[in-house]
Amino acid sequence: MILPRDFYTREDVVGIARELLGKKLCTTIGGETAYALISETEAYEGVTDKASHAYGGRRTARTEIMYRQGGTAYVYLCYGIHSLFNIVTNQSGIPHAVLIRGIIPEDNNLALEKRSGMQISEKAGTGPGNVSRLLRIHYRHTGLDLCIPEYQREDGDVIWLEDAGIVIPDKDIIVTTRVGIDYAGEDALLPYRFIWKRR
DNA sequence: CGAATGATATACT
DNA sequence: GTATATCATTCGA
Numbered sequence: 001m002i003l004p005r006d007f008y009t010r011e012d013v014v015g016i017a018r019e020l021l022g023k024k025l026c027t028t029i030g031g032e033t034a035y036a037l038i039s040e041t042e043a044y045e046g047v048t049d050k051a052s053h054a055y056g057g058r059r060t061a062r063t064e065i066m067y068r069q070g071g072t073a074y075v076y077l078c079y080g081i082h083s084l085f086n087i088v089t090n091q092s093g094i095p096h097a098v099l100i101r102g103i104i105p106e107d108n109n110l111a112l113e114k115r116s117g118m119q120i121s122e123k124a125g126t127g128p129g130n131v132s133r134l135l136r137i138h139y140r141h142t143g144l145d146l147c148i149p150e151y152q153r154e155d156g157d158v159i160w161l162e163d164a165g166i167v168i169p170d171k172d173i174i175v176t177t178r179v180g181i182d183y184a185g186e187d188a189l190l191p192y193r194f195i196w197k198r199r
Numbered sequence: 200c201g202a203a204t205g206a207t208a209t210a211c212t
Numbered sequence: 213g214t215a216t217a218t219c220a221t222t223c224g225a
Contacts, residue, residue: 042220051220062207079221080205086220099220129221139206180220 003161005147008070013089013096014192017043020087020098021173021196022166026149029136029157036135037164040102040126042178043192044086046095051184054095065143066095073159075132075142082129083139087146087161101128103135104198172197 003023010016018041026035044052046066053063053076065074069092078084090096132138141159144152149160174195181188 044220053220058208060208076220077206079203079219081203082221084220101220127222178220183219 001162001164002147002149003071003163005069005071008087008089008146009091010070011090013045013098014043016089017041017098017192018173018194020100020161021194022164022168024162024164025100025103025135025159026162027135027137027157027159029138029141029159031156032136034135035162036103036105036131037166038100038102039104039196039198040100041194042099042101044097044099045192046090046097049184049190050187051178051181052095052097057095063095066097068092068143070096071145071147073141073144073146075137075139077139078129083132083137084128085132085135085137099128100131101193102126102195103131104196105134168196 008016020038020041023038024035025038026033046052046054047057049055054066059067062076065072066088068088070089072088074086074088074097075083076086084099086097086099088095088097137159141157144157144159146160149158151158174197175191176193176195177189177191178193
C-alpha cells in the first residue's frame with residue numbers, strides 16, 4: 001500500500017497536494033516507527049511560483065533536492081527552529097513540491113505523541129513545525145526517497161507514505177490561500193492550500 | 200502582540 | 213574566506 005513512484009511524478013502538483021490529504025505519513029527514526037494522516041498541504045509550483053525556493057530556476061545546495069524526481073523528501077530548517085517536511089513531485093529537473101502543514105495522529109500513536117513532548121489533542125498535528133516534531137523528522141533527512149522504504153542511511157532512518165484507503169469528498173476540503181509567504185506578491189493569492197475538514 | 204533561533208543565501212574582503 | 217539580512221514558525225503573554 002506504499003504510494004508508487006508514478007503518484008509523485010505526475011505534472012499536477014496542486015492535484016497531488018489535494019490527493020495527499022488522508023494519506024498515511026510514516027517514519028522510522030531512531031528505531032521507532034510513527035505515523036499520522038495528512039490533514040493539510042500546500043503546493044509549491046517551482047519555477048513559476050515566487051513562494052518557492054526554486055522560483056525562477058534558482059539552484060543552490062539546498063534547493064538541489066527539489067530538482068530530483070518525484071517521491072523525494074525535501075526537509076529544511078525554517079526560522080532556525082523548525083524542520084519543515086516537503087514532498088518533491090514531478091519529473092527530475094522540475095522543482096515542484098508539496099509542503100505538509102498538518103497531520104492527525106491516530107490513537108495507537110498517542111504514546112509516541114507523548115514522548116515527543118506534545119500535548120495529546122486533535123490540534124497536536126497542526127502547523128508544519130509540529131508535523132516534523134511529532135514524527136521526529138529532522139532536516140538531516142532531506143533527500144530520502146519515499147518510494148524505497150529501506151535503509152538508505154547509516155542510522156537506519158526511513159520515511160514513506162501509504163494509501164490508507166481514505167476517500168475524502170470535496171465538501172470536506174477547504175481550499176484557500178497559503179500562509180506565511182507575504183513576500184511572494186500576487187502568488188500569495190493562489191488557492192494552493194488544502195485543509196481536510198474533519199466532521 | 201513580540202521574542203527566540205540558526206542555517207542559508209548573498210554580498211562583500 | 214567572513215559578515216549580515218532573511219526566513220514556507222511557534223509559543224507564551
